[in-house]
Amino acid sequence: MQKQNTIAVAMSGGVDSSTVAAMLAQSGDQVVGLTLQLWDQTRLAGKHGIPDAPKAGRCCSLDDVYDARRVAEHLGIPYYVVKQEERFEQDVVRPFVREYLAGRTPIPCSLCNNHLKFDQLLKTARSIGASRIATGHYAVNEYDERRGRWILKRPADLAKDQTYFLFGLTQEQLAHTLFPLGRLTKPEVRAQARQQGLALAEKPDSQEICFIPGGDYKQFLTAYLEEQGERAPETAGELVASSGEVLGRHDGISNFTVGQRKGLGVASPSPLYVLQIDPASHRVTVGADAELATRTLRARDLNWISIPTLTGPMRVKIKIRHRHEPAWATLEPGAEGEAVATFDEPQRAVTPGQSAVFYDGDEVVGGGWII
Amino acid sequence: MAHGGFQRVRVYMDANATTPLLPEVVEAMHPYWIEHFGNASSIHMEGQRARTAIDRARETMAGFFNCHDAEVVFNSGGTEGDNTALFGLLRPGDHLITTSIEHSAVLQAAHRLAERGAEVTFVDPLPSGLIDPEAVRNALRPNTRLISVMLANNETGVLQPVQEIGKIAAEAGAFFHIDAVQGAGKVPFDMRQFGCHLLSISAHKMHGPKGVGAMFVRRGTPVESLLVGGSHERRRRAGTENVAGIVGLAKAAELAMQSLEDGTMDRVAALRDRLEREILKMPGTGLNGAGEDGMPVPRAANTTNIWFDQLEGEALVIALDLKGVAVSGGSACHSGATEPSHVLLAMGLNKNRARASLRFSLLKTATEADVDHVLRVVPEAVEHLRAISPVAAGTLG
DSSP states (O other), X not given: OOOTTOEXXXXXXXXXXXXXXXXXXXXXXXEEEEEEEOXXXXXXXXXXXXXXXXXXXXXXXXXXXXXXXXXXXHHTOOEEEEEOHHHHIIIIIHHHHHHHHTTOOXXXXXXXXXXXXXXXXXXXXXXXXXXXXXOOOSOEEEEETTTTEEEEEOOSOGGGOOGGGGTTOOHHHHHTEEOTTTTSOHHXXXXXXHHTTOTTTTOOOOOSOXXXXXXXXXXXXXXXXXXXXXXXXXXXXXXXXXXSOEEEEESOGGGOOTTOOTTOOOXXXXXXXXXXXXXXXXXXXXXXXXXXXXXXXXXXXXXXXXXXXXXXXXXXEEEOSTTOOOEEEEEEEOGGGOXXXXXXXXXXXXXXXXXXXXXXXXXXXXXXXXX | OOOTTSOOOOEEOBTTTOOOOOHHHHHHHGGGTTTTOOOTTOSSXXXXXXXXXXXXXXXXXXXXXXXXXXXXXXXXXXXXXXXXHHHHHOOTTOEEEEETTSOHHHXXXXXXHHHTTOEEEEEOOOTTSOOOHHHXXXXXXXXXXXXEEESBOTTTOBBOOHHHHHHHHHHHTOEEEEEOTTTTTTSOOOHHHHTOSEEEEEGGGGTSOTTOEEEEEOTTOOOOOSSOSSOHHHHTSOSOOOHHHHHHHHHHHHHHHHHHHTTHHHHHHHHHHHHHHHHTTSTTEEETTBOTXXXXXXXXXXXXXXXXXXSOHHHHHHHHHHTTEEOBOSEEOTTSOEXXXXXXXXXXXXXXXXXXXXXXXXXXXXXXXXXHHHHHHHHHHHHHHHHHOTTTGGGOO
C-alpha cells in the first residue's frame, strides 16, 4: 500500500511540469505522473486551413505525451495518460465556441483550469490513492492562520505569473495543490531541469490555445461547426461609428474582438478599433482608440479566494486580460451576485468574456467573468 | 522500472494483452541468434540449419492447426494475418461479412476496404457477446466473398460458434477467415472442423515472442500476399524469415498443446471462476458475457470481464496498478489512454458501464496466491473509489 503522501503531478510534457515532477521525485515524495489527454490534435487537421501536422510544444499532442512519458521514465516514476476528451469538449471547447458566436472573447485556459486541471485531476488523483496534486503553474499558495483561508499569490517570476488563469480555484482545491515553481524564476526552472538531466530543458514554451493549432480561432470555429454538422448562426450586421452612422456591413460578430484594429473592412483617415459588439442586433461599433477606454466593469460567476465574499466597497487592483498591468479600482457588490468595479483611470478595451482578476498587493482576492 | 515506494508484489492478470515467454521458449530460440544465424534461403550449411529449424517449426504448427505443413504460413503476427485475409481476398465490388466486435486489425482493414469500394456488413453480437450464426446467414449476398469472425473475443473471452459459421460459409460458397489470436492455446484447433480457409494467430498471446505469428491457409485459397519481394513461404509472404521467432512460436504452440491436454487450462478456468465468483459477490457488479439465464456463455478459460457500478474503470486500473495488480479496462489506444470498449458497446452496454468494466485475463502460470492477492486488493480499491467520487462515472457523457 502506498503511504498517505503520494503526490500526483500533472505532466504536460513541457519544461515546467517536468521540472516539478523531477523536484518532487528528488525530495523523496511518492510521485505519480498524470497527463490529461484533452483534445485529439489530428481531429480537425487539414480542414479550413488548420495545419495538417500538429506542432510540437502543444498540450495533448502525441509528441507531448511522449515527452512527458520520457521524463517519467527518466525519473522512474509511474506515469499514466488519463483521457478527458469528452469533458474537455463539453466544459471548455463548446463554451469557447458559444462565447465567440455570442460576440464575446473567451479564455479557454481558465475554464480548463476550473473544470479539468484542478477539479477532475484532483478527483483522479484521489481515486488512485494520491492526496495532493502538483502542477507547473507559476503561482504561490499558502495557508493563512489568521484568516483561516488558503491564499493565492503572484509568483516570484512576475513575467510568468499565471494567477490570472487560476482565480477560479476553490479553498478545497488550493488546500490540496502544490505549486512548486511559485518561488522560482523561469531561468531557475530551466537550470533545475538541466541539473536533473531532463532532455527537454530547452524546449520552448507553448503560447497558443492548445486545441487551436496555428492559433487561428476563426478557422477552428468553421471546422468545428462543420464537423458537428451545425451551421454558424447568421450574425452578419452593420458596422457603425459611435455616432450611430452606418459605415458598412460585416460577415459575422464572431470575427471581432473588442480592441481589434485589423480586418474591419472600412476605410478611415484615422485608425478604427472595435468598441462594442452587440450580440442581439449584431451591430459592431467602431471608433477611435480613445473611445476604447472605459471606467467601469461588471463581472459575474465570481470566485473569492482571500475573502469569504465581498460585502462592501474594497480597494483592489484589477487585471482584465493576461498581458494587462493591474489597475487601481474600487470594487463593490452588484446585483444578482455580480461585482461592479470603478477604475481610478479609464482602462482600454474591457472585453466581455475575458476574466477580471482582483488583486490586493500580491494576493488574489478573487475574480469573475467580464460581462 | 524503479517505481520507488509503490507496491512491489506484482500480479499480472492481463494475459490477453500479452504474455511472458516461458523459459523453454527462450531456450529454444537462443541458438538462432548467434550460433545458427543463417538465412534460410541460402544454399550453404548455415542457411540449411535455419531452413531445418523452420521446417521443423512448420511441422509443429501443422500439428497445432491440424493441417498440412504446406498450409502453414509464418508472418509477423495477428494484425498481419487479419490484414492478409481481408486485403488478400477482397476487391472492389466484393462483399465482406464480419462482426462489430472484431479486433481493430479486422475492423480497420474492413473500413479501408469499404473506402475502396468493397461492401461490408458488420454483424452485431447478442447481449451475451455471442454472434448469432443466423445473423451471419441473413447478411449473405450473392457477392459475399469472405466471412471473417473471431474465435475468442479479446475483451470478454466469449467463444464464437465458428463451426456453424463455417458451414454457412461453405453453403454460400464464401471464404471463411477466423481471427484466432485470442483462441490460440486456449481451445483445441482443428481446421477441418472449423471449416475455415484462413486462420490467424500470434505467438505472444501464448507465451511466445512478440512480432511473429502464423496463418493457416487452406490449399487452393487464392489469397494474395500483402508483402511482395522474395519467394519466401511459397510466395505467400515475402521477407527473410524470423527464424528465432518462428522457433519460439513453435515451442510455445507445443507447450500450449500440452497445457490443453494435461489439465493446465482446466486449472486456469477454476482459478478464473473463483476470482469471478468472489468479485461478483460485491454489490454493484456484474458479468459481461452472460446469457439470458445469467450464466456465462462459452468462454476462453482465462478471461472474465466485470462491470463495477459507480466508478471509472480507468481510475480503477491505475489504482490497482499502483497496488500491484495489472489488469485492463477498455481497448488501449495510441497514447496509452483508453476508449470505452467497442465490444462492450456493441453488446449493448451504455458508455458509463462500458467505461466501468475491467478485464481480468489470467496467465496459464497463474496461482491461487495470485487470485488471493487480487481478491484482497480489488474490493478495497473499488470501495475507496466509490467513496471518493460516487457519481464521477455518472457525470461523463
